[in-house]
Amino acid sequence: MRNVEEFFRRMRLQPRPGQLEAAQELARMLSNPAVGFEAPTGFGKTVTVLAALWSRELLPAVWRVRTYAVARHIADECARCEQRFFIAGGRERTCPLAQEYGAALPWYCRYRRHECSYFSKLLERAKEAYSGGITAFSYEDLSAERGCPYYQQLLVKGVEVYIAAYNMGLELPAAVEVVDEAHNAVEVRCLPESEVWEVLSPIMDELPESFKPSLVGELLEMQLARTHDLRLMKRAARVASLLKGVWAWREEGEVCVLKLLRPRAARVVFVSATLTPVAHLFNVPVVSVPARKREALVTTWLTTRYTDFDEKMMTSYNKLLFCAEKTLQEDPALRDQARPLGPELRLR
Secondary structure (H helix, E strand, C coil): CCCCHHHHHHCCCCCCCCCHHHHHHHHHHCCCCCEEEEECCCCCCCHHHHHHHCCCCCEEEEEEEHHHHHHHHHHHHHHCCCCCCCCCCCCCHEEEEEEHHHHHHHHHHHHHHHHHHHHHHHHHHHHCCCCCCCCCCCHHCCHHCCCCCHHHHHHHHHHHHEEEECEEEEEEEECEECCHHHHHHEEEEEEEEEHHHHHHHHHHHHCCCCCCHHHHHHHHHHHHCCCCCCHHHHHHHHHHHHCCCCEEEEECCCEEEEECCCCCCCCCEEEECCCHHHHHHCCCCEEECCCCCCCCCCCCCCCHHHHCCCHHHHHHHHHHHHHHHHHHHHHHHHHHHHCCCCCEEEEC
16 A cells, blocks of 8 residues: 555645545555545545545545536546546437437447447547547546547546446446545435336236345336337336435436446445535445534625626625624634634544
8 A cells, every 4th residue: 555645745735734644544444445534525535535545556546426527626626636438428418319318328328329320430449549549537528529529538548537327328448436525425306106007007917926126126227228219218218317325215297216326346436525425325434523513603694696796796795705704813712713624533
């Protein structure tokens, strides 16, 4: 295992209070197949995790994010740490047929990609044009003129951190998976009960008297694999996706399902500022940096709406800075709270 301090020296970064200790503890805990890391907002969780992964030589990694806005932030942090990144895009962002197929796109791509001209073009060019790999930083750098942009992403070379959305199904080459904002990896999805039963009714006769709920999803996928009816494919795809949850129930005319992100890599790191409420669902040891309780000052005159940005807003922000400085000067307790103090680590 490499020294975590060496990572910060090589990247010319000054560790924040507690960051070095957290990275060291996390690196030690990465001997487990899965581990959680909890630290307050502003602590520098991304850099801490990168340092631990570098120490354990577990790069390249897939960094799972909820939104592409978060992906840009992770990319900036990777660049600051001199780690080569690639922002991967799902089918809905990369496939030229996304608008035509809608919700059925993943199933069309899975079962009928041999009929797709873009996929065929990629296969034809792969050996000659892409023998040395592709150099890119984002899915936006890839062109459909060269073949399927979605599968081109597997040919991108020299990547240390792949940044991808939670639900992206592409099997990216990585030794470890980081689930960012892991508290969002648990969600509830619902569809109208009428829509679910309409899709399920044609296959109900195929079900034995006693069956597991997962069998319904499997039969739907078989139906998707057989059909060429795009309308049926779109409707069935929505229901099949819903039924892949871990627990389902009926509520006010809807079928609701609890869904939990299932990482694909052999090693997983769950990262969040609020991991504690959902940590039991992942059943992993957690390296936790406790947040300091701070007193809040609430303003009544300030707005953050961009459309309201004008001279009045600038005056309001000047007033905020003046009041904050005055309050800190008058209250020694608040002044002490504003000082960055190194938190103690604890393992749960």
